[in-house]
Amino acid sequence: MKGILDYVPGSSFLHRLNPLVKLLLAFVLCAACFVTGNHFIVLGVIALNLALALSAGILGRALRMLRSLLKLSALLFLVQIFFVREGATLLALPLGICITDLGLSFSLLFVLRLLAAALPLGLMLSVTQTSDIPNVLVRRLGLPYQYAFVLGTAIRFIPLFAQEMAGIMEAQTARGVEFDTGNFFKKVALLLPLCAPLLVSSVRRIEGGAISAELRGFYLRGRKSGYKDYPFALRDLCALLGGACALALAVLF
Amino acid sequence: MIQLKNLGFRYSGAERLALDGIDLTVEDGAFLGLIGSSGAGKSTLCYALSGIVPHHYRGDFYGEARIEGMDSAEHRPEELSRVLGCVFQDIDGQMVASVVEDEILFGLENFGVPRDEIEGRVTQALAAAGISELRGRLISELSGGQRQKVAIAAITALRPKIIVLDEPTGELDPRSSRRVFETLKELNEKHGVTIIVVEQKIMLLCEFAKRLAVMEEGRLILEGEVPAVLQSAGRLEAAGVNIPRVTTLARALREEGLYGGKLPLNLDEGEAMMREVLRPC
Amino acid sequence: MLEFERVFFGYEGQSATLKDLSFAIGEGEFVALLGENGAGKSTLCRLANGLLKPSAGRVLALGMDTKQVKTSLLARDIGFLFQNPDRQICQNSVRAEILFGLEIALADEAARRARCEEMLELFSLSGERDPFGMSRGERQQIALASVLARAPSLLILDEPTTGLDYRECMAIMGIVAQLHQKGTTILMISHDMEIVADFAGRALVLSEGGLIGDGPVRRIMRDEALLGRASLLPAQIPALGARLGGPYAEAFSVEELLSLAVGKKGEKERAEA
Structure with a gap:
């Protein structure tokens, strides 16, 4: 089964960008969402992301990411909207709870930012081979390989963890634990005891990975060991300029 | 060549010895099957061969393990791994990359193999494992058998003289298991690689391995050519090791006084035995 | 006990994993589910206890349509042992x-x-x-x-002996056999044909998501062509019996073949006398 963050092979513009540029672009787009206070700019970033996803042939996945974030967003939106007391009251509810125009605007921005900031990271992971990220950081930025490797491993473990968690939940459902409940809070409460098996299997895994890496000369690796070069091309410059424009717009408005 | 002399090891905090006075010599070009019940010390022996014991896992270590003349207590695992490669049980845990090619490159890059040599090594390792067509594929999309072969190719690319595998067919179906062993056989016969494989599936060992070593509670209780070891079927059963059904049948026939020949190891030999037993007078 | 009626299933965004499966398992049966990795065995088992719901067709477990009952509720009567105990x-x-x-x-x-x-x-x-x-x-x-x-009245085992040594394997199977004798219905995935021959009464053979064989283990085990399609080999003793032919073709266990050989010896001795 394929996780939502796994690499999708391809040869689109986005795929062929230098991994470092992809990384930078993702961060610039995230940053743009947070420096701006303009709802439309944030919406624009989301639209830009979807357009990029379309060009890389992974629009379906981008929409799935949005959908899976929607539930959490709705929850955060509700919490936020009742929390903000400043501004003109739009709707007064019993127990002194009210919804204000500022609250509405703030919560909306908050949730839009969450969606807009999560997308570029997800997209970046989808179009980048995981081993390219540490490799390019070592080759182009001179980051010590050991740190880069840990970063790469962490990224690679996300889908493995997700898979393991799904397997654990499946096993627990099959023994009668009610994970198939619709109640979100109940589900969270049921998840807590499962941290133990997840931890056990993760520790075993990481241990195995560490030994295997050690045996394949992990400690011998130097900066010059990389096989791939990751040269920069014109398209990388274009992508960076595009990112800079988006950030500039965000700062200005 | 591997020489183990009175090798012993106790994990720190453990009560009993995981390895207890192991004496074993593995010649160049051998295909050795290592068998025994769980907890018998098979995995620890693999660790000791690769230097993981005593360098990674600490504990009381005694005796001596020489891999191609290198004393494992003095040489670090990454030095030993230039001559001895390991493939472990958890296939997914030992992968470091998401694409097949990168997985093979990892070790080559680490060992600083010259760039102009890398391409040839990758191509050859993939071909030797019979997975040339998988080069650009995502590891997560491969079947268990294919992933196991990727793990093997990642090791063979480093051209070790010896490869140690810990239950490589654990989760595979009969066909994929056979294919993994066929790959090992080819490495052994065509490329002269010494193979040491821990395996529970006795039938595969009977077919592919040349020698068998049996472990029980940290000790090596039997070692020799496969047919010779199988002759001590009773000793194997006591150690919790499965034996082929034709061998069980032969022992039962012996008890009935119907058969006095050597114990059969596979179907063909079993058939020959039965034809002899059932021969009309 | 368990009924599949023209069941189809496919994971999201992939072609069908299971195609048009129909079979019924009665109370007290011990059924082995055979097939190569990726044939759909685990998927079938997950459909049986409602962890997965069919995309078309119907699965009736203990008389209940799995689409209409929660798995956690079915779990009270359907035991499921996964390959990985962790x-x-x-x-x-x-x-x-x-x-x-x-x-x-x-x-x-x-x-x-x-x-x-x-x-x-x-x-x-x-x-x-x-x-x-x-x-x-x-x-x-x-x-x-x-x-x-x-x-549980129905026990589903997904490769219960994978990664175990022979002794552990026999300990698990001994208990399963005991339960079966007391009336528990069992559905077991296994690659180990010796275990299948020793314990199961009936076998279902899956290949590429379709059911290509269903019958008594004794019959399936002798159908080398069918097993070959699922890339399986028969257990050693039935295969030996088949090679010997004649009365030996029916022999299924070491004991059966032994008693035939002993009988033959008796014949020989009488002939000599």
Whole structure:
């Protein structure tokens, strides 16, 4: 089964960008969402992301990411909207709870930012081979390989963890634990005891990975060991300029 | 060549010895099957061969393990791994990359193999494992058998003289298991690689391995050519090791006084035995 | 007990994993599910207890349509043992683990405790031990004990002996056989044809998501062509019997072949006399 963050092979513009540029672009787009206070700019970033996803042939996945974030967003939106007391009251509810125009605007921005900031990271992971990220950081930025490797491993473990968690939940459902409940809070409460098996299997895994890496000369690796070069091309410059424009717009408005 | 002399090891905090006075010599070009019940010390022996014991896992270590003349207590695992490669049980845990090619490159890059040599090594390792067509594929999309072969190719690319595998067919179906062993056989016969494989599936060992070593509670209780070891079927059963059904049948026939020949190891030999037993007078 | 009616299933965004499966398993049967990796065996088992719902067709488990009942409810009567016990075990002592599995099934605490002790005894397990440090075979036994504590009427086993040594394997299968004798219905995935020959009564053979064989193990085991399509080889003794032909073709176990050989010896001796 394929996780939502796994690499999708391809040869689109986005795929062929230098991994470092992809990384930078993702961060610039995230940053743009947070420096701006303009709802439309944030919406624009989301639209830009979807357009990029379309060009890389992974629009379906981008929409799935949005959908899976929607539930959490709705929850955060509700919490936020009742929390903000400043501004003109739009709707007064019993127990002194009210919804204000500022609250509405703030919560909306908050949730839009969450969606807009999560997308570029997800997209970046989808179009980048995981081993390219540490490799390019070592080759182009001179980051010590050991740190880069840990970063790469962490990224690679996300889908493995997700898979393991799904397997654990499946096993627990099959023994009668009610994970198939619709109640979100109940589900969270049921998840807590499962941290133990997840931890056990993760520790075993990481241990195995560490030994295997050690045996394949992990400690011998130097900066010059990389096989791939990751040269920069014109398209990388274009992508960076595009990112800079988006950030500039965000700062200005 | 591997020489183990009175090798012993106790994990720190453990009560009993995981390895207890192991004496074993593995010649160049051998295909050795290592068998025994769980907890018998098979995995620890693999660790000791690769230097993981005593360098990674600490504990009381005694005796001596020489891999191609290198004393494992003095040489670090990454030095030993230039001559001895390991493939472990958890296939997914030992992968470091998401694409097949990168997985093979990892070790080559680490060992600083010259760039102009890398391409040839990758191509050859993939071909030797019979997975040339998988080069650009995502590891997560491969079947268990294919992933196991990727793990093997990642090791063979480093051209070790010896490869140690810990239950490589654990989760595979009969066909994929056979294919993994066929790959090992080819490495052994065509490329002269010494193979040491821990395996529970006795039938595969009977077919592919040349020698068998049996472990029980940290000790090596039997070692020799496969047919010779199988002759001590009773000793194997006591150690919790499965034996082929034709061998069980032969022992039962012996008890009935119907058969006095050597114990059969596979179907063909079993058939020959039965034809002899059932021969009309 | 378990009924598949023209069941189709496909994971999201992939072609169908299972195609048009129909079969029924009656009470008290011991069914082995055979096929190569990726044939759809695990998917079939997950459909049987409602972890997955069919995309078309109907699955009736214990008379209930799995689409209309929650899996956690079905789990009270359908035990499911996974290949990897680590995913199931989540408590730090054997006793706590078995009690955790019982919490959902039994309301009365005294009854739970009694049942738990019963299981510890049946499996000769020590309740205080921490499962973390135990071998895979021992953990698999704990997982099985916890599943069996609820006394399921249908037990599904997904490669229960993978990664176990021969002794551990026989310990698990011994208990499963005991349960079967007491009337529990069993559906078991296994690659080990010796185990299938020794324990199962009926076999279902899957290949590329379709059911290509269904019948008594004794018949399926002799159908080398069928097994070959699922890339399986028959168990050694039935294969030997088939090669010898004649009266030996029916021999299925070491004991059967032995008694035939002993009979033949008797014949020879009478002829000589």
